Each structure stands twice: as structure tokens, then as C-alpha cells.
Amino acid sequence: MPANDRVEVRFPVSAAMAGTARFRVAGVSGGAADATTVELPVYTPATSESFATYGVVDDGAVAQPVLAPTDVIPQFGGLDITTSSTSLQSLTDAVIYLEDYPFESSDALASRILSIAALRDVLDAFDAPGLPSPSELNAAVARDISTLVAMQNDDGGWPFWSRSRPSEPYNSVQVTHALLAARDAGYAVPQSAIDVALAFVHDIEQHIPSEYSQESRDTISAYALHVRMVGGDRDIAKAEQLYSQRDGDLPLDAIAWLWPVIDDPAIDAEIERDIGNRAVDTAGAVTFTTGVADDAYVALSSDRRTDGLVLDALIAVRPQSDLIPKVVSGLMAGQRQGRWDNVQENTFILLALKAYFDAFEAQTPEFVARVWLGEQFAGDETFSGRSTERDRITIPTAQLQELGNTDLVIAKEGTGRVYYRIGLRTAPADLTLDALDRGFVVSRSYEAVDDPADVSRDADGTWHIRAGAR
Structure with a gap:
């Protein structure tokens, strides 16, 4: 590095999960040294997508096809399976x-x-x-x-x-x-x-x-x-x-x-x-x-x-x-x-x-609910007597991608009724999505207070705002 000069060195990084990213930079010159620590927040994606289906198992088992999510952030979300013996919570x-x-x-x-x-x-x-x-x-x-x-x-x-x-x-x-x-x-x-x-x-x-x-x-x-x-x-x-x-x-x-x-x-x-x-x-x-x-x-x-x-x-x-x-x-x-x-x-x-x-729900529940994702056993829960308790199993998005397209099977052994909800929550890798249209759409725009040139928007919808602009 030339004397009295500076050099910018870039290291490409990507976040593994939401939270706080911390890194330390150290410099040594002869007998002198210095260091600093930087913390950057990594937020949960602001844009997420949720899908769900729900139903009941009276006898035997049900199979729900699950397509491995694509073009999503693998560290976020996953498949939630909730089972219970009643559809009635506390009344x-x-x-x-x-x-x-x-x-x-x-x-x-x-x-x-x-x-x-x-x-x-x-x-x-x-x-x-x-x-x-x-x-x-x-x-x-x-x-x-x-x-x-x-x-x-x-x-x-x-x-x-x-x-x-x-x-x-x-x-x-x-x-x-x-x-x-x-x-x-x-x-x-x-x-x-x-x-x-x-x-x-x-x-x-x-x-x-x-x-x-x-x-x-x-x-x-x-x-x-x-x-x-x-x-x-x-x-x-x-x-x-x-x-x-x-x-x-x-x-x-x-x-x-x-x-x-x-x-x-x-x-x-x-x-x-x-x-x-x-x-x-x-x-x-x-x-x-x-x-x-x-x-x-x-x-x-x-x-x-x-x-x-x-x-x-x-x-x-x-x-x-x-x-x-x-x-x-x-x-x-x-x-x-x-x-x-x-x-x-x-x-x-x-x-x-x-x-x-x-x-x-006339029958008093006495059964075991079991869940499989493909060939893998995901978990089970025993329901004995009347209760409003719910059991939840979560399978991360990354694991869903590893397994590929498969079936989710929920089976019941015993007397009673299994109520289930299967929910998938993911964050798209491209966080720029079209607005949801249900007869009307909501859009957002930005305008600079001091200089109109401080804010601009590309044809693909990307906003550019000058640092420090009002």
C-alpha cells in the first residue's frame, strides 16, 4: 500500500440466517496494529409467501403431495404440520x-x-x-x-x-x-x-x-x-x-x-x-x-x-x-x-x-398421530382424553429442498379424529414481487424533499436513493 494512500479490499459474503452478522478487521504496519469490529443486522425477509391446507383423518391415513420449493431463500421458513384431537379451542x-x-x-x-x-x-x-x-x-x-x-x-x-x-x-x-x-x-x-x-x-x-x-x-x-x-x-x-x-x-x-x-x-x-x-x-x-x-x-x-x-x-x-x-x-x-x-x-x-x-367429536380421543415426509419419519403425538393441546412439527425449507418432491403422510391409530393443518412459508429469492391483485392493488412511491434527483427508479422497479437524502 503506498504511503499516505488507501486501498479498498472487498470480500463477498452472504448471510446464512437472520440475526446479527459480526466481523473484525485488523491492520498491522511494522510495530503498530489496530482493529475494529462491525455489526450488521440481517433481517428476516420482508416479503414472504404462505400456503396452507387443512383437513381431518377419521380412519387410516391421508397423503398430501409436497413440491420442493424453488427460487426461495433456503434459510427461511419451512413446512409446519399441526395436529390436534379437537377443532375447538377454549370456549x-x-x-x-x-x-x-x-x-x-x-x-x-x-x-x-x-x-x-x-x-x-x-x-x-x-x-x-x-x-x-x-x-x-x-x-x-x-x-x-x-x-x-x-x-x-x-x-x-x-x-x-x-x-x-x-x-x-x-x-x-x-x-x-x-x-x-x-x-x-x-x-x-x-x-x-x-x-x-x-x-x-x-x-x-x-x-x-x-x-x-x-x-x-x-x-x-x-x-x-x-x-x-x-x-x-x-x-x-x-x-x-x-x-x-x-x-x-x-x-x-x-x-x-x-x-x-x-x-x-x-x-x-x-x-x-x-x-x-x-x-x-x-x-x-x-x-x-x-x-x-x-x-x-x-x-x-x-x-x-x-x-x-x-x-x-x-x-x-x-x-x-x-x-x-x-x-x-x-x-x-x-x-x-x-x-x-x-x-x-x-x-x-x-x-x-x-x-x-x-x-x-362425540368419541373421546384415544389415538396416536404419526407424520412421515417421504420415507423419513417426522414425528408422532399421543392424544388421550379431551384436550385443546396442539402438536407442531416444523421441517426447514433447506431440508424440503434436499428431499425433493414427495408425499406428506398423516396417519392415525386409535379412536377419535385427527385435525391437521399443513402450512408452507417461504421467502422468494427475488424479493421484488408483483402486487397482489384482488380487484385493487397497493403501490408505494418515494419522492425527495430537497432535490428530485436524489431519488430515481429503474425500469425493473429498483429504487435508488442518495445516501443522506431527505
């Missing part, structure tokens, strides 16, 4: 939310009755912590029944808050539903209150105010038909007439309530197709798209409640549908602090999950 907080709900409106009281009457056995099966004792829950239901019976108007309906106020159509239908559920669960309910309530529900159209939108009127009418069926009065003709009058153009809540009542094969097939078309399938869940009328509040509508209603209908009419476990996954993932957003959502989702438990 305790949702029930506690309804139990502790401070407002005693007719719909809130009905919601508490519906959920406790339906969920007692399920919560006992999972030994749910934090829940009031069975005697406390039974006392709460009995108290709520007495309050609702005292609140009932002479026309058989219910107001929001106090007797002699106008009967609210939706509230009246839901309270009738709750009293029927309580009676069927063994609680004491005056038959006279049920009889006059069913008469109100039978003629629900006469009690719906004229200012209600057609969507809200149809939703309440459909719920009334559903509740009549729960009470043993299945009016197939009226249900099919309501569907045909609107040519199937009904709110999804109404369709979900009508579907179990309808008997016509053509309408049945049309509803199944419509629900499939409205399903939004993502890597982690299935939800449903539906329009919302300006006065949707009169039927206390919400998106999550719709998902719960559709799940309940699918279990009743299409128990073999592969949408069912996906909808359950979506509902469980949508919990916040262990519950959903409001009284209606918690109630109807809990009812749907109770139906799911009865249909698919």
Missing part, C-alpha cells in the same frame, strides 16, 4: 362473557340461555377452567327464564327492555328460540309462555314494521321459520315460497336459517352452490361474504354471526362438506381475548360449535 371466555354481560335486554337474556343450555356438556367434557359451577349456571338460566316470562307482552312477543313497550320482531323470535332450547335441556319453562310466543312467531310478518327493509324482513321471517322447526312445526312450503319469491336473492343469514327447513332438491342444490360461491378460502380459514342492509341492526346482524349460522346449517344439511373444519378454524382464529365481539356472535357461534361437537 370458556365466550360463555363467561355472556354470563357476566351487564345489560338485561331481552336478546341478551335469550343469548345467555341459549349458550348455557347448549354448552354445558361440552364445557364439562373439556374441564373448562374459570367457568361458574353447574349449579350457578343453572340458577342463572332459571333466573333469566323468569325475567323473560315476566317481560313477555300480551301479544306473545318481547320488547327490548320492559313489558308493555312495543314487541321487537327479532328479539321475540330469539327469545322463543331460547325458551324452546331451555325446555329441551330440562329447564322449567311455562308452556303457556311458549304457546303464545309460538303464535307470535307463526305470524311474524304481521308484527314486522313496514319501514323495515326487505332484507331485514326476510331475515326475520327466515329465523322465525327456523325457530318454528325447532319447536316441531316445520313449514316447508312457506320456507320454499320465501326462497322462490326472492329467486334466491336473500341475505346469507336468511339462507342459513332456511336451508334446514327446505326440502326441495333443486333449491337445496342451489343453496349449496351459493354458499360455496360466497366462501372466501384463505391459508388459515374460511369466511363468507354477504351484503349488509342499512337497517341490519334491527336483526342484530354481524359478519361473524353469519359465519356461525352458515356453519350450523352445513352441519345439519351437508355434514360431509369439507368447508366445515375450515369454517371452524376461521371462527376460532377470530376470537379476541377468548371470545367474539358481541352477544349475538358469541351465542350463535357457540350454538354452531355445539352442533359440531355433537356431530364430529
